[in-house]
Amino acid sequence: MSSFVSGSTHSGNQTFKLASRFALRELRGGLKGFYIFIACIALGVAAIAGVTSVSRALTEGIAEEGQAILGGDLSFSVIHRQVEPEQVAFLETLGDVSRIATLRAMSRRTDTGDQALVELKAVDNAYPLYGNLDLASGQSLDEALASKDGIWGAVADLALLARLDVKVGDQLALGRTTVRITDVIEGEPDKLAGGMDFGPRLMISDAVIPDTGLVQPGSLVRWHYRVRMSPAPDVQDLESVVERAKAAEPEAGWRVRSRANASPGLQRSIDRFAQFLTLVGLTALVVGGVGVANAVRSYLETKREVIASFKCLGSTGGFVFKIYLVQMLIIALIGIFIGLVLGAMIPFAAGAALSSVLPVQLAASIYPAELGLGLLYGLLTALAFALWPLGRAHDVPPTALFRDIVTGGSKLPRKRYLFATAVTVLVLVSIAIFLSHDKDLAVVYIGATAGAFVLLVAVARLIMFAAKRLPSVRSTELRLAIANIHRPGALTPSVVLSLGLGLSLLVALALIDGNLRRELSATISDKAPSFFFVDIQSHERDAFEALLMQEAPDAELQSVPMLRGRIISLKGIPSDEFEPAQEGSEWVLRGDRGITYEKTLPENSELAEGTWWPEDYAGNPLVSFDLESATELGLTIGDKITVNVLGREITAEIANLRDIEWQSFGINFVMVFSPNTFAGAPHANLMTLGWAKEVPTETELALLKTVSNAFPTVTSVRVKDAISQVNELVAQLAWAIRGASSITLIASVLVLAGALAAGHRSRIYDAVILKTIGATRPRLILAYGLEYAILGLVTAVFALVAGGIAAWYVITQIMGGSFVLMPVTAAGAALVALILTVGFGLIGTWRILGEKPAPVLRNL
């Protein structure tokens, strides 16, 4: 008997071919009903492919312009001092050398005394070794910086001219000398090499430095030696040259960088930001996945009879699944293709639109690996959301052709489909985590998204359950609205899920952004001093302090010695080979750190472990380390640290650990040494000044003017200016984040529109029947409006709670700040939800209300 039922004559490959043939025939009917599906996938894929491509284009841009950004093939930099002549001689064996100095200084108008903090750069004749310094008038840099009539030339950013209200030809006081502005800088090739800017650029010839008096022993001046090698070596050769330089001059204490990693800080920022935006793009894709699931479900609903026919004609359930799987894959690929085309265009568009904002030229190109990632994410998301409803097609009974059986719609598909769904989700999550720079963050983010997803499903069920159990209300409209919320096939799950995710993310980001700004501008500046004064020479320290006491008698002053140094080794391990115990404090090992010495425990900190040294301590050098950094680096009391300060290597033992309150913005150092460590070393001082009560801006500016005029070589940083600088940066980032998260909201809206459209047919039926039995249009509008408003409001409340918790977690647990719920943000989210649901709902309903009953009734 079994001879004709056992085993199909098809091999797996043939079955797939046949399924594909059937699938293609079915798709002849066009893509109607799949537009939302395609749009959702296209949007998510475009976001991911776009973000990753732009990040890659930036990275490539940095690499391509590495020489110009770095200012050479290699850069050697030291702080406080110049390198020894024999070290310069060594550099000259490598190639052409250009020496520049960078420091922060005050520039003042000679007439009004108005002053501004500038990022000063003193260059030699060889500068720039690579790239061009573009000046507005087109003259050469040498010409512009030359001395004329005994006054040196200087070129500046336009921002400085605007800040001081001066023009080309005017003179500015700089330290103890005066320079004439001869031109405006339009393009500076190595601007990125400098790090964060606190003020606009002012560029002078290095011949001016002695006249300014700005460079004194202990001054915070960085000397950079750039080397141009001929012929330019490739990246591998560069590495070996770097090694050779480190080996040849081990005592130089210089920081060596090659054009291969011209701007590691910027690269890190780009990577982190791109990772975050990729996760946001993935959220958009997941929200869109709800649209995919909706589309597949309603498509298969219309295909019940066809599926039953196939089964009557001898098709197995598995074969039916394959037919629709192939169709779904084809449609997903169409969406992915559109997404990839859009995503591939984004770097080109971004390059054009952001050319004035971006620090480097985007290397806009088509990046196959990044597009491949978009394809992978798109495919996996489509599968993750489609397998479940597709699995149900397996069990459509052939008897569906003979009678309408209302089976429970929530029946689970077979185990193999549940398993396949689980595997797909797992692969998706693994890839997302694996490709993240910060895996913990990715895990938390994905966990939160998954949690919100599950919660939203539960919330939707709860709403339907509650609506069903609600006691009967008298208002017909409200009764109708409540019935619509819980009836089978209601919009509730789709609306709550799609809008809920997007809105939660938006609320979370808005609250994080708002809280960050509040922290920056309110909390910190209350405690923070008003001024930092840098580079106060020891011999002028007392006079400077006396002036401040005289000008601001009610202000509080703090003064500490200040040096800069780099950590060379920890526990005997070189810092570039040192592996921290935990993540978080790698920054301590990078670049220079501020270093000070103290007889007593500084303010703003508490002794956590160990003991403080006696005031007259005279033994081996000791150091007090920041508790958090020490924990994260894996350092304990008794460990030895070697720092290079002023070209000297100093090894000190950790005597104690301090708990520092960083947010106070006061004077804080990771490392505080025992006073004998730097006995006799030339150094400058750092001073802060703060008022107990807030003073008017004029008072601050007046003090600044007096101090700058009296001590032209002391650099003053007004905290309010610095904070507004940081605020601006946060604002720019916030805009990018908001832009990315709005993609999620667009995906939400698409899914919402799709869900509303899917319910359109049954809405027409309802509306016509109700109209036939006497319902007026206003009553119907009220009923539908109420339904959408209830759904929107519940979703908004959820989004507020979920987004609020997420923001609270990020602000308090990750960033260590304090959290405040912002009512305007909350109200805004609720409003968005209401406008979207009621707006979209009623737009659709308006057309329904226009339906004439007769034609619909005839076709029932």
Add this chain to the structure above:
Amino acid sequence: MVAERPIVEGMYLSGRRSRARCKGLIMTNSPAITLKNVHLTLGEGAGRVHILKGIDLDIEKGTSVGLVGPSGSGKSTLLMVMAGLERADEGSVEVAGSQLGPLSEDQLARFRGRNVGIIFQSFHLVPNMTALENVAVPLELAGDSSAFEKAKAELEAVGLGHRMHHYPAQMSGGEQQRVAVARALVVEPQILIADEPTGNLDESTGAQIVDLMFSAQRDRKTTLVLVTHDPSLAEKCDRMIRMRSGEVEEDHAGSAHLPEEVSA
């Protein structure tokens, strides 16, 4: 080989061994369909209905049987049990020599594809496939490499040679049902099952479909079981079974002449 009943032997002899065309079929002289004590209950909870209540039935090969009875009497359900579309809760169902009870769902699907042709009241053609493709589907599913040649021949046989590449929506109801008949016959089924095949058609179009089915049954010696509300159609069958409340109420020969060897 001694036949248990003359009617079977007669059918078998007159069949000119045409069943041999059916691949892999173990030839027996048993009836085409044998139901023993078949019970079926559908629905859940308070909605449970005992639809078939102990049906015993033998349907001889090559005969035509009309199932009649009021709505809800269980005739369509009985048809589905015979086609392997619905499983009996109790009793045994043997169709074309196969016990359907032990077969898995997928085995049942393949069994249907090769042995049972089904014609529906509302045609149920696949809307996005042409007439030719619709007819070829069961052969394609069975892995027949000459699916399209056979489908073409079958469509020509039902007089639709000129409509091969039309979609269902471009054809009249009668044409669609002729495509459905061609699709049911193209696998050379042993059993042809029809659920009110003329229910959606006007009288003269319906008559054409009826002619097609009966001539196929006669020429190919197929066993035809049809459900109908139309007494004149039922009368055309060799045998008429009247159902009521899930039981066989009446079972008698139709007005059509039985094959001469049998009636003699």
